[in-house]
Amino acid sequence: MSQLIECVPNISEGRRPEVVQAIVDAVKRVPGVKWLDQSSDPDHNRSVLTFLGTAEVLKAAVLELYDQVHQHLDMQTHEGGHPRMGAVDVVPFIPISNATMDDCVKLAREVGEAVAAKHGVPVVLYEEAASAAHRKNLADVRKGQYEGMADKLTQPEWKPDFGPAAPHPKLGVSAIGARMALVAYNVYLNTNNLEIAKAIGVAVRGSSGGLAFVKGMGIYTEERDQVQVSMNLVNYKKTPIYRVFELIKIEAARYGVQVVGSEVVGLIPQEALLESAAYYLQIEGYKPDMVLENKIQLVAAEAEPVAK
Amino acid sequence: MSQLIECVPNISEGRRPEVVQAIVDAVKRVPGVKWLDQSSDPDHNRSVLTFLGTAEVLKAAVLELYDQVHQHLDMQTHEGGHPRMGAVDVVPFIPISNATMDDCVKLAREVGEAVAAKHGVPVVLYEEAASAAHRKNLADVRKGQYEGMADKLTQPEWKPDFGPAAPHPKLGVSAIGARMALVAYNVYLNTNNLEIAKAIGVAVRGSSGGLAFVKGMGIYTEERDQVQVSMNLVNYKKTPIYRVFELIKIEAARYGVQVVGSEVVGLIPQEALLESAAYYLQIEGYKPDMVLENKIQLVAAEAEPVAK
Numbered sequence: 001m002s003q004l005i006e007c008v009p010n011i012s013e014g015r016r017p018e019v020v021q022a023i024v025d026a027v028k029r030v031p032g033v034k035w036l037d038q039s040s041d042p043d044h045n046r047s048v049l050t051f052l053g054t055a056e057v058l059k060a061a062v063l064e065l066y067d068q069v070h071q072h073l074d075m076q077t078h079e080g081g082h083p084r085m086g087a088v089d090v091v092p093f094i095p096i097s098n099a100t101m102d103d104c105v106k107l108a109r110e111v112g113e114a115v116a117a118k119h120g121v122p123v124v125l126y127e128e129a130a131s132a133a134h135r136k137n138l139a140d141v142r143k144g145q146y147e148g149m150a151d152k153l154t155q156p157e158w159k160p161d162f163g164p165a166a167p168h169p170k171l172g173v174s175a176i177g178a179r180m181a182l183v184a185y186n187v188y189l190n191t192n193n194l195e196i197a198k199a200i201g202v203a204v205r206g207s208s209g210g211l212a213f214v215k216g217m218g219i220y221t222e223e224r225d226q227v228q229v230s231m232n233l234v235n236y237k238k239t240p241i242y243r244v245f246e247l248i249k250i251e252a253a254r255y256g257v258q259v260v261g262s263e264v265v266g267l268i269p270q271e272a273l274l275e276s277a278a279y280y281l282q283i284e285g286y287k288p289d290m291v292l293e294n295k296i297q298l299v300a301a302e303a304e305p306v307a308k
Numbered sequence: 309m310s311q312l313i314e315c316v317p318n319i320s321e322g323r324r325p326e327v328v329q330a331i332v333d334a335v336k337r338v339p340g341v342k343w344l345d346q347s348s349d350p351d352h353n354r355s356v357l358t359f360l361g362t363a364e365v366l367k368a369a370v371l372e373l374y375d376q377v378h379q380h381l382d383m384q385t386h387e388g389g390h391p392r393m394g395a396v397d398v399v400p401f402i403p404i405s406n407a408t409m410d411d412c413v414k415l416a417r418e419v420g421e422a423v424a425a426k427h428g429v430p431v432v433l434y435e436e437a438a439s440a441a442h443r444k445n446l447a448d449v450r451k452g453q454y455e456g457m458a459d460k461l462t463q464p465e466w467k468p469d470f471g472p473a474a475p476h477p478k479l480g481v482s483a484i485g486a487r488m489a490l491v492a493y494n495v496y497l498n499t500n501n502l503e504i505a506k507a508i509g510v511a512v513r514g515s516s517g518g519l520a521f522v523k524g525m526g527i528y529t530e531e532r533d534q535v536q537v538s539m540n541l542v543n544y545k546k547t548p549i550y551r552v553f554e555l556i557k558i559e560a561a562r563y564g565v566q567v568v569g570s571e572v573v574g575l576i577p578q579e580a581l582l583e584s585a586a587y588y589l590q591i592e593g594y595k596p597d598m599v600l601e602n603k604i605q606l607v608a609a610e611a612e613p614v615a616k
Contacts, residue, residue, distance in 0.1 A: 245588075292314075296404070299360070
């Protein structure tokens with residue numbers, strides 16, 4: 001099995017499908033790219049792209065992505081409900097198979113250096129690739145958003161890892177990093193009161209007293225005239241998805257509000273869902289190898305010598 | 309990818325681990341057998357073995373299984389909480405990959421003919437392999453159990469498909485068939501009142517007014533001094549596992565009894581659990597290809613031409 005790294009760039013365009021498609025098509029044409037998913041949100045005015053490849057393939061793919069985005073997007077006119085600081089807002093690399101976190105950190109540095117050199121865009125490395133502890137958390141890196149970056153980047157503790165200490169007018173600033181797979185998970189409430197969603201976001205997220213590996217905020221969605229608690233579950237193994245969902249129900253009860261439904265943005269690792277099924281069905285002694293497909297894979301892996 | 313069929317024999321021995329192990333070891337030694345799982349229940353006095361192979365491999369493996377069982381088991385002294393009519397009580401074949409249901413029906417016939425010829429054991433084909441509609445349902449085939457088979461097999465509508473119209477003294481009668489993957493699922497209650505578990509079994513199973521693709525009954529487990537609703541979910545796509553679990557909770561409430569937990573016997577197809585996770589987490593528009601691993605497999609399958 002060859003090396004497989006996942007790349008999930010978030011770009012600041014979710015309202016012009018033809019533009020998103022042009023960018024997606026160009027990235028898909030890069031040889032070796034295995035395309036997984038694309039998902040656009042008009043309220044966020046943001047798209048999430050997901051693809052796989054070796055380190056070499058992904059470096060070429062992200063360079064192509066920047067070429068395309070540079071051509072089509074302009075942060076000077078961007079508006080949307082989701083925090084953002086750049087046109088290619090964030091580029092995480094995630095180890096999937098025959099790849100370590102170190103491989104992904106190395107790749108993040110190489111790609112950051114290359115796009116800064118080519119486009120003059122400032123790049124801040126984040127999460128496992130961060131060059132200092134205070135630059136690990138994406139929310140801290142992005143604080144101030146595009147509009148605040150001219151000031152922020154002049155502060156020594158926010159000097160970019162690559163590129164100039166000033167935002168690129170059209171491209172803004174990019175965060176490039178390495179991390180474990182996360183789950184982008186939104187829960188809708190039967191109200192359009194944004195204050196309630198914000199308060200629940202505060203209650204469930206780790207930074208303000210909630211669950212350790214949850215990042216969350218309240219967002220109003222015009223499409224449904226409902227608010228949502230919009231979250232990233234950054235460690236679904238330690239803070240499982242059912243715990244987050246049930247806690248939101250509990251917090252919503254305080255306002256006489258109910259959960260309408262939830263959505264997964266992009267892809268979700270199967271273990272995140274299986275663990276929740278085991279919780280709700282109260283399956284005693286649940287282990288992943290009770291699942292037929294997992295067991296078959298294990299048996300197949302034992303039977304065949306691993307090609308490196 | 310080569311042909312893969314699953315075989316899940318249920319044998320009438322769950323109290324002597326050394327005997328079960330001797331049988332398992334012999335089957336494992338058959339060339340080409342991919343072993344998945346074994347699970348013994350002392351209360352049921354029954355073990356469930358799960359392995360994979362091509363049709364040819366599985367035929368050799370099941371013949372070996374009968375040789376071993378013939379040597380070690382004797383139905384004349386068998387007691388246990390689970391209905392049974394033979395030492396190799398039931399042998400289902402299940403299509404997994406590059407195999408059709410027709411392949412499994414053909415295999416069931418071949419194996420049935422071979423074991424009847426070698427051991428003189430009567431074989432009734434069941435489910436998709438059944439030779440008549442009234443012989444499809446395993447519960448109907450097994451009705452009367454080992455003790456009632458001498459009478460039953462003399463009735464024309466229960467003449468075995470292979471072998472003599474009289475039970476083998478030690479081996480009894482075997483049901484051999486082909487079917488979709490099922491989920492063996494038990495739910496424990498916080499009572500030792502067997503009547504309650506039996507009543508709930510009647511309420512949830514399709515044959516008596518419950519859920520269409522559920523077979524179920526109440527069983528007392530000495531080990532826990534609790535009763536369980538012991539079920540086979542024979543079509544987890546049309547009758548999903550969460551619906552069964554929630555209905556049992558509802559029926560239990562009538563008696564002031566609660567569900568303590570549940571257990572999966574053997575292996576469970578991942579889709580059965582994923583669908584339940586999507587239900588409980590209220591994930592809108594859930595589709596299996598939202599799951600990272602499924603999506604990767606799809607992409608890999610598209611990229612590589614399928615070897616037959």
